[in-house]
Amino acid sequence: MQSWDTARACSMIEVSMRHCHHWQDINFDLPGASYPTLTLGNASLPMFRSITLTLNQRGGDDTYRVTIRNAPLLRKANLGGVKIDIPWSQLTSLTLRGTVTVADCLTLLPGCTNLVKRVVTLFGQTPPHTDSIVLPALESFHFNSTAALILGHLTLPRLKRFVFNDYVQPQNVDALENLIHRSSCPLRALSIQGQNIAPETLTACLIAVSANSVSDLDVREISPGQLLLALVPTEILPHLKTIRMHF
Incomplete structure (x- = not known):
């Protein structure tokens, strides 16, 4: 309607x-x-x-x-x-977009204990003194650069797919690396929006997930030359099997 x-x-x-x-x-x-x-x-x-x-x-x-x-x-x-009140604990998929704030997201997430997939596009700043949030079932997480503000508050022990829907900034890479270390998650797939990404940021992003068994890499707006150069070191994504490039 x-x-x-x-x-x-x-x-x-x-x-x-x-x-x-x-x-x-x-x-x-x-x-x-x-x-x-x-x-x-x-x-x-x-x-x-x-x-x-x-x-x-x-x-x-x-x-x-x-x-x-x-x-x-x-x-x-x-x-x-x-704004909506629903049985949050029943949800397996949640998309937040438009005018949803970081504060609103952090308020409702603790009740979403059965989420498997989450897509987040947020605005605003992270409120201070926010408690840690564990989402034990979440396997796929899509987010924009502002939503990266909530990564430091999350623990995602079953995370398998991580998608940057926005261009990657250096602080996003640090947040991702800390999230993976804190969650000990079985990350298998990484998707990167490469528009305006600096070569060193791309390399750092790939290094951040190299300790996991990432086998699937999906990149957008990154030249093949830039990507292949970032993948030269043998310790970067040693389990990689599939690359998809979109222009």
Whole structure:
């Protein structure tokens, strides 16, 4: 459901709510002022599996919140600027994007104990004195440069795939190396966005994961010459089997 007209969006929500017990996957891209109409707090959602909510314009009271309590099959959430209360511990996949802050992310993550995949695009600064967060089931982590601010607070003992969705900065490499050391994770795949990456940063990033058995390397916007030069030392990625390059 997509609309930029608040009155029309509210009308569409009201009609569709009559059938919410049949919902399996929903994707709403609506004005902020229409979301209070999505009153799911007391609704029974026995078939509900995934939710995608996008805020396409602000307006009215921006403190609205969508609440879902009774959705036993809910496993996937993709949230873009919409505040929501859901059974976080049920989720296996979580995407945070748009106006989600680092502080908001660190607040909700402790409850996401069954996450297997997480994609994060954040903004803001890391709040002080944040406790350590262990995500025991997380296997795939995608993030942008701002989301790297939360790496120092995470322990991911089952992490297998690490994806930089943004250009890599030197401080990201340090955070990645510390995360791997702290988590003792079985990292197998690394994806790097190489636009504007310095040769020494690329080399440092590959060295940071070389102690693991990384066999799959996916790079974007990195020239073959630059990549092959970084891979010359025999101690870098000794278990590498597959390279994919995108231009």
